[in-house]
Amino acid sequence: MRVLVIGCGGYVAGLILPALAARHEVTVLDPRPSTGAHTHRTGSATDPDDLAAAMVGADVILHTALANPAGHQLADAAHAFEVNVTSVHLALAAAHEAGVPHAVHLSSLSVYRDLTTRRLDESVPPDATDLYGLTKRLAEQVCHAAAFEWDMSVTVLRLAWPTTDQAWPAWALPGQPPRTHTADGAPVHALAADDLARAVLAALEHRDGFDVFHITGTDQDGRWSPAKARDVLRWEPRRR
Numbered sequence: 001m002r003v004l005v006i007g008c009g010g011y012v013a014g015l016i017l018p019a020l021a022a023r024h025e026v027t028v029l030d031p032r033p034s035t036g037a038h039t040h041r042t043g044s045a046t047d048p049d050d051l052a053a054a055m056v057g058a059d060v061i062l063h064t065a066l067a068n069p070a071g072h073q074l075a076d077a078a079h080a081f082e083v084n085v086t087s088v089h090l091a092l093a094a095a096h097e098a099g100v101p102h103a104v105h106l107s108s109l110s111v112y113r114d115l116t117t118r119r120l121d122e123s124v125p126p127d128a129t130d131l132y133g134l135t136k137r138l139a140e141q142v143c144h145a146a147a148f149e150w151d152m153s154v155t156v157l158r159l160a161w162p163t164t165d166q167a168w169p170a171w172a173l174p175g176q177p178p179r180t181h182t183a184d185g186a187p188v189h190a191l192a193a194d195d196l197a198r199a200v201l202a203a204l205e206h207r208d209g210f211d212v213f214h215i216t217g218t219d220q221d222g223r224w225s226p227a228k229a230r231d232v233l234r235w236e237p238r239r240r
Helices: 011-023 048-055 074-098 131-150 193-205 227-233
Strands: 002-006 025-030 039-042 060-063 102-108 153-159 210-215
Touching (some): 002 011, 002 048, 011 025, 011 193, 025 048, 048 074, 060 074, 060 193, 074 102, 074 131, 102 131, 102 193, 131 153, 131 210, 153 193, 193 210, 193 227, 210 227
Parallel strands (some): 002 025, 025 039, 102 153
């Protein structure tokens, strides 16, 4: 399968790219150079011309570009909306124009407020109001609209605390110490890179209109239901 990965230079994309390239013919679109067993195209996820050129020959797109704003300035908000929302719409529109029938979008359980204090499954409507969570749930609405308007299949994976295999079970982000608990004291049950990669590979094959799955390293003490991913994607974490 010829997979176009949009935004491969980010942390999460780096966790899955080796496993993806080992099984599929991968092209990545990113302004930053990348190396590995894939083809690199220099371009922006928010440039329609770059997206259109990269779509040629693709069978499926994997959208991994994201911006997690650290500041509270208007420029931070503008960048978050541009990357997390606008780039999703542009990528799906370019896929539609190129006749690419399927897309996988990496979302986040951050589309929910208070995600460590209540039971959540895919039937619970996203309700985040912080900048990052808001833009990620708006991106999911873009995916839903694309599936409806353009008769595409779009599979959304909501991730929680993806981490390297080496750092697991802690959650490690570049330049930060590994975390075992959130700021409010809740235990972190990180999602290992090899488990994440298996979920993405399954999502590339799953084509059933618009569909959403929670992909987590644990059920968070019974609060996050893994049932849908287990039953439909035949996926569950091996590292617990």
